[in-house]
Amino acid sequence: MSTLNIAIQGVPGSFHHQVALAKFGENTEILSFNQFEPVAKSVATGEADFAVMAIENSIAGAIFPNYELLDRYELTVRDEYYLPIAHQLMALPGQKIEDIKEVRSHPMALLQCKAFFAEHPSIELKDDIDTAAVSKQIATHQWKGIGAIASTIAADIYGLEILAKDIQTVKNNFTRFIILQKQKEILDFIPNKASIKVTLKNEKGILAKLLTLMSENGLDLSKIQSVPVIQKPWEYSFFMDTVFEDHQVxxxxxxxxxxxxxxxxxxxxxxxxK
Amino acid sequence: MSTLNIAIQGVPGSFHHQVALAKFGENTEILSFNQFEPVAKSVATGEADFAVMAIENSIAGAIFPNYELLDRYELTVRDEYYLPIAHQLMALPGQKIEDIKEVRSHPMALLQCKAFFAEHPSIELKDDIDTAAVSKQIATHQWKGIGAIASTIAADIYGLEILAKDIQTVKNNFTRFIILQKQKEILDFIPNKASIKVTLKNEKGILAKLLTLMSENGLDLSKIQSVPVIQKPWEYSFFMDTVFEDHQVxxxxxxxxxxxxxxxxxxxxxxxxK
Structure with missing residues (x-):
């Protein structure tokens, strides 16, 4: 069997990389992109066999542009994965937390560690595009006084020392990832969850009627989000995830x-x- | 009357700045922050009288973390504003589009100009935190060969030249902004729209029943988004915007x-x- 190509957003050590390892093991080729768009595209063109893509965070809610990519590139959701989010504060070895003047990370990661930084008001927080990428930069440039918030894997890969463990405010925080594939394959299992988009006719109360039908048929909603239909100001689509017992129904x-x-x-x- | 302090995210020339000008005029003090969190905080502490905050984009859908800030800082939505999004490609004066090797902008702005860049495949696209901030950096460092995508105001402020006008793919794209205030003031008008959060009891089909009630009472939904309640995995809140004719109802x-x-x-x- 040839090696699988797995597309991820982010550098080695990122949360996406963690999920790719957990889901597909070590024996894969990781295709690393710095935007989500080329991740989706690589699956659509066949360059990658699968993609791992963050889609929902228990603090941030839906990562909406990724739904849009999934939709536009006609990809198939093959599986989902819940990664518990644990943030580690890391820096070059030998430094203490008092030496850290500045921490750079993704705005979401900074937000998730709010309570920790409230206790360290002298540390300046700066937004950056990626969590693991900052770890990489600290190692490459041997930056002293600058910290990153990233995963244990990132600390290992870039040789950084963890100064404070599990600094996230909410302890049972997770990010939901989806595993994407190009083809709709014949399923060798009976599914009990689906991700769908419904573009509703413009009729009064139609969403209430739709949800009533779904509820009566035992389709529980685990997510709903309205999306204005571009260039049709009064029409809406809804991205929904639904969990059910009976696949036929x-x-x-x-x-x-x-x-x-x-x-x-x-x-x-x-x-x-889940 | 003393000058109003208006908090925005982004540097002068940003879309937030444009909305602040449109809504409050020139005679204000703009408090410029590089994250949304301190914007919300400045209103909560009274440092700013109002904040302008992007909340929804017709391509990206809801800007979810901003709902979370609005909720957590107990702010009041005073008004809304729809800004048509127009992206201009700009660079240091005297350059041609063939000279531009790289364009840096916010991932969303790059996505919104997808079709334009598909016709200019030699230009490398790089994610950045802000649109107008790139214009500022190009001017400060006198970077040649690098372009920004930002507003006409940003080109004016930083002395850049527009190389291609209105390069956004979707022409009637807009961003919805909300105007935030600390106090709930006594309204001197009769409202016909509201932003609410409902945290539902965990009962089968309860969302369908809720929406049926709203629909029967003439409350149209213009937006809905589910949010998992942190640390209560089976409970959901819903952020909704509703439009109605009768405020009493x-x-x-x-x-x-x-x-x-x-x-x-x-x-x-x-x-x-709208």
């Missing part, structure tokens, strides 16, 4: 929605990992 | 939701500007 409900409510697009059917 | 409906469905928090009542 799910399929029948999707057909009924297509007939009565509007256009249905199924991004993928998979097994709930 | 709106208030009665909120009371009924509070009694029957769960906790209601009203972020603000205002006039729809």
């Amino acid at each position: 799910f399929k029948q409900t999707m057909e009924e929605i297509q007939e009565r409510f509007g256009e249905v697009k199924i991004f993928g059917e998979y097994i709930s990992r | 709106f208030k009665q409906t909120m009371e009924e939701i509070q009694e029957r469905f769960g906790e209601v928090k009203i972020f603000g009542e205002y006039i729809s500007r």
Whole structure:
């Protein structure tokens, strides 16, 4: 069997890399991109076999532009993965926390460590694009006095020392990732979760009717987000995740929605990992 | 009357600055922050009288972390503003588009100009934190061969030349901003729109019932987004915007939701500007 190519956003040591390792093991080729768009594209063109993409965070909610990519590149959601988020404060070896004047990280990571930094008001916080990339820069440039917030793997890869462990404010925080693939394969399992998009007709109360039908048919909603349809100011699409017990009933409900409510697009059917 | 202090995220010339000018005129003090968190905080502490904050984009959907800030800092939504998004490609004066090797901007701005850059494949795209900040850096460091995507105002402020006008792919794209204030003031107008958060009891089909009630009472939904309640994995909150004709009916409906469905928090009542 040839090695799988897995597309991720971020440098080695990033959270995406962690998920790729957990899901596909060590024996893969990691294709590392610095934006999400080329990640999606690499799967669409066949350059990558799979992509790992963050899609939802328990603090930040949906990472919306990634839904848009999934939709536009016609990708299939093959699986999901919940990664517990643990933030480590790290710096060049030999420094103490008092030596750190500045911490650079992704705004979301900084937000998630708010309480910790409130206790260290002399540390200046700066936004950066990536968490692990800052670790890499500190190591490359041998920057003293600058800290990164990233994963234990990033500390290992770039030879940094962890100054404070698990500094995230909320302890059971997680990020939800989806595993993307190009083809819709024939499923060798019975799914109990699906990601869909429904573009509703412009009728009063139609969303309430749609959700009533889904609820009556045993389709629980684990996520909903409205999206204005571009250039049609009064129409809305809804990205939804739904969990169900009976796959046949799910399929029948999707057909009924297509007939009565509007256009249905199924991004993928998979097994709930929560 | 003393000058109003208006908090914005971004440097002068940013889209937030544009909205602040449009809404409050020239005779204000702009407090410029590089993250959204201190923007919200400055209103909560009274340092700023108002804040201007992007909350929704017709491509990106909801800018979720800003809802979280609005919620956490107990701010009031006083008004909304729709800014048509127009992206200009700019660089140091005297350069041609063929001279530009690299364009740096916010990932969202790059995404919004996708079709333009597909026609200029030799230009490398790089993510940056801010749009206008790149214009400022180009001017400060006199960087040749590097372009920014920002507003006409940014080109004026930093003395850059526009190489290509209105390069956004979708022409009627807009960003929705909200105007934030600390106090809930007594309204001198009758509102027809409100931003609310409802934290629902964990009951099967409860969202469908809630939306049915709202629809029957003439409360149209212009936005809905589910948010997992942190540390309560099976509970959800929903951020919603609703448009209505009768303010009294709106208030009665909120009371009924509070009694029957769960906790209601009203972020603000205002006039729809769409």
